[in-house]
Amino acid sequence: MAYSNMLIDHYEHPRNVGGLDKDSPNVGTGLVGAPACGDVMKLQIEVGEDGTITDAKFKTFGCGSAIASSSLVTEWVKGKTLDEAKSIRNTEIAQHLSLPPVKIHCSMLAEDAIKAAVKDLQDKKAKGAAA
Amino acid sequence: MTKPIYLDYQATTPCDPRVVEKMLPYFTEHFGNPHSRSHVYGWDAEDAVEDARAKVASILKVSPKEIIFTSGATESNNLALKGVMGFYGKEKPHLITCVTEHKCVLDTARHLEQQGYEVTYLPVKPNGLIDLDELKAAITDKTALVSIMIANNEIGVIQPIAEIGQICRERGVFFHTDAAQAVGKIPLDMDAMNIDLLSVSGHKVYGPKGVGALYVRRKPRVRLQALINGGGQERGMRSGTLSPALCVGLGEACALAEKEMDFEGKRQKEFADLFTSMVRDELAEVVLNGDEKHRLAGSLNLSFAGVEGEGLMMGINNLAVSSGSACTSASLEPSYVLRALGVDEEMAHTSLRISFGRFTTEDEVRTAATKIIQEVKRLREMSPLWEMMQEGIDLKSIQWAEH
Numbered sequence: 001m002a003y004s005n006m007l008i009d010h011y012e013h014p015r016n017v018g019g020l021d022k023d024s025p026n027v028g029t030g031l032v033g034a035p036a037c038g039d040v041m042k043l044q045i046e047v048g049e050d051g052t053i054t055d056a057k058f059k060t061f062g063c064g065s066a067i068a069s070s071s072l073v074t075e076w077v078k079g080k081t082l083d084e085a086k087s088i089r090n091t092e093i094a095q096h097l098s099l100p101p102v103k104i105h106c107s108m109l110a111e112d113a114i115k116a117a118v119k120d121l122q123d124k125k126a127k128g129a130a131a
Numbered sequence: 132m133t134k135p136i137y138l139d140y141q142a143t144t145p146c147d148p149r150v151v152e153k154m155l156p157y158f159t160e161h162f163g164n165p166h167s168r169s170h171v172y173g174w175d176a177e178d179a180v181e182d183a184r185a186k187v188a189s190i191l192k193v194s195p196k197e198i199i200f201t202s203g204a205t206e207s208n209n210l211a212l213k214g215v216m217g218f219y220g221k222e223k224p225h226l227i228t229c230v231t232e233h234k235c236v237l238d239t240a241r242h243l244e245q246q247g248y249e250v251t252y253l254p255v256k257p258n259g260l261i262d263l264d265e266l267k268a269a270i271t272d273k274t275a276l277v278s279i280m281i282a283n284n285e286i287g288v289i290q291p292i293a294e295i296g297q298i299c300r301e302r303g304v305f306f307h308t309d310a311a312q313a314v315g316k317i318p319l320d321m322d323a324m325n326i327d328l329l330s331v332s333g334h335k336v337y338g339p340k341g342v343g344a345l346y347v348r349r350k351p352r353v354r355l356q357a358l359i360n361g362g363g364q365e366r367g368m369r370s371g372t373l374s375p376a377l378c379v380g381l382g383e384a385c386a387l388a389e390k391e392m393d394f395e396g397k398r399q400k401e402f403a404d405l406f407t408s409m410v411r412d413e414l415a416e417v418v419l420n421g422d423e424k425h426r427l428a429g430s431l432n433l434s435f436a437g438v439e440g441e442g443l444m445m446g447i448n449n450l451a452v453s454s455g456s457a458c459t460s461a462s463l464e465p466s467y468v469l470r471a472l473g474v475d476e477e478m479a480h481t482s483l484r485i486s487f488g489r490f491t492t493e494d495e496v497r498t499a500a501t502k503i504i505q506e507v508k509r510l511r512e513m514s515p516l517w518e519m520m521q522e523g524i525d526l527k528s529i530q531w532a533e534h
Contacts, residue, residue, distance in 0.1 A: 060515065061515055
């Protein structure tokens with residue numbers, strides 16, 4: 001299978017590998033996928049005072065396409081509001097990395113990871129406001 | 132780009148140059164039809180085919196009359212299973228095989244089931260070997276054939292063949308074995324092991340692709356219903372004009388393998404030991420899949436916890452290996468062989484099959500181990516599963532969203 005240079009670059013030099021403090025009220029964590037299916041993504045986002053995403057980190061268990069997809073979205077979400085981040089579509093990820101058709105599910109997982117991280121953060125904020 | 136180091140000898144082997152050299156004249160100057168009886172072109176080709184047949188027979192310690200040339204191990208396995216069931220199946224419609232057999236045996240067994248035959252698929256123990264008591268219990272007076280491979284193509288484990296043969300002989304059941312991965316690697320003796328039918332592959336023993344053989348015992352005689360009808364070649368069991376070049380290639384490959392088996396076995400064992408110790412010195416949580424003792428010398432199937440196999444393969448693209456992970460095939464299911472051993476799905480996704488062969492060098496083994504260690508470390512650093520394992524979190528305690 002021939003992979004695009006963009007994909008290989010993200011695989012070989014992944015951006016923003018690591019973690020943020022999951023207990024911080026300003027950090028949202030999304031953990032999607034399943035080990036039994038061969039891919040798991042953990043995506044974390046941090047928001048600043050103005051509600052935009054200031055930092056993002058990931059860790060991924062999966063094939064090169066899954067690693068590249070998650071690396072890419074950590075770059076894309078930075079500077080975005082939560083709503084803007086949620087509007088990132090898997091098709092954009094797949095197109096940017098020129099994912100082969102059998103790897104489209106990797107981009108879908110990355111989209112799910114963003115949504116899960118945003119939801120976690122919004123749940124935290126709602127809880128914080130209620131308390 | 133320089134080609135990657137080839138460490139996938141269980142998938143196929145290169146044709147040994149000494150084999151190619153013997154084959155070449157049979158494409159050009161000795162082009163005769165080995166079945167032509169009226170001139171020297173035919174006689175020359177026939178002599179070459181019979182000489183090759185004797186060489187294949189020699190490595191199995193049998194008479195050349197018991198060797199049938201085929202197009203490969205897939206055809207040999209088809210002929211053995213369908214041929215025996217076709218001939219004896221009216222009285223004895225039951226076949227026994229095993230869940231970790233090669234697809235060409237399993238698919239043939241499924242086909243026979245659809246035709247109305249009864250098939251028992253023996254499970255394997257966590258080490259990949261069958262339980263002999265389960266085999267004994269599965270044999271009935273309706274059983275015609277037991278088909279159990281010698282060495283597994285994914286994990287390299289070697290089944291207790293002589294014991295299986297003895298059980299089959301005592302119970303009056305024919306015993307077929309797929310020896311594609313075993314011929315030329317371990318000593319085989321059809322009489323001592325009570326094997327009645329055995330499949331050989333050319334391209335797994337440094338011979339050409341497109342040729343194989345089936346050993347069919349003459350005493351006591353095993354009869355087969357032919358799959359291919361025609362001029363009655365190969366004692367009526369496999370019609371069609373033989374390719375003298377391919378037969379010569381298989382014969383020469385068997386002769387070389389027989390001569391070099393001891394030396395090669397020792398060399399490859401050293402490679403496997405070197406590789407394993409290098410990897411284990413640097414990496415924790417590396418699991419060898421399949422029995423540690425009863426296995427082919429040069430074959431390893433290792434799971435690297437926390438690192439997905441296909442992701443790893445992309446990082447070690449200077450090495451040609453294969454993975455038990457899902458994504459290499461179009462399906463999302465990990466290897467059915469590893470699953471049959473009871474390997475957890477997530478561990479099955481982390482497996483690599485590495486096999487050394489005749490043209491592997493120590494330098495290549497060291498380069499491969501070093502590269503794999505480096506990539507596994509890098510990928511574990513970015514693996515959420517490895518992180519959880521380090522924190523002592525049981526991965527099974529998490530509610531995963533299976534997709």
